[in-house]
Amino acid sequence: MNKARNNELIKLADTELKNSKMLNGDNIAETYDGKTAALSVSVAMSGLLPTLAIYFQDYDKKHPETPCRRDVLNIVATMIDDPRTGNKFQDSEDLFRYAIADGADLSYLQREVVDCAIALKQVVRTYNLV
16 A cells, blocks of 8 residues: 555544544543454454454444444445445445455455555544544
C-alpha cells in the first residue's frame, strides 16, 4: 500500500468509525483497539475466510451494545468496494456472503481487508481508549 492510498483509507476509516456505534464522542472502548489490531494479523496467520468467519460470528444478539469483533468487521466491510457492483459493501454480512460465494476474488478481498484494517487501527488510536 502506498502513502496516498493509506491516507485515503485513513480518512475513509475515520468517516466510517464516526458513523458506527463503536465511537462515543471522542471515546472508544479499549477492547476495540485489540480487536482492530488483530484483524490484519489474523488474516495473515489464519487466512481470509477463517478470519471473516470468526469476526462475523462474534456477536451477542442479547447484548448488542457489547463490543465485539463484528463491529470492527462492519467498518472494514463498508470501506471496501464490491467487485460486482463497484459500490461499497453494506456491512459485514454482505462482505462475508460475497467471500464465500463461488467466483469471489479472494486475493482482492484479502488485500483490501488488510489495508482497511491497518487504516482503521491507525484511526482508532487517535481517539481516547476507555
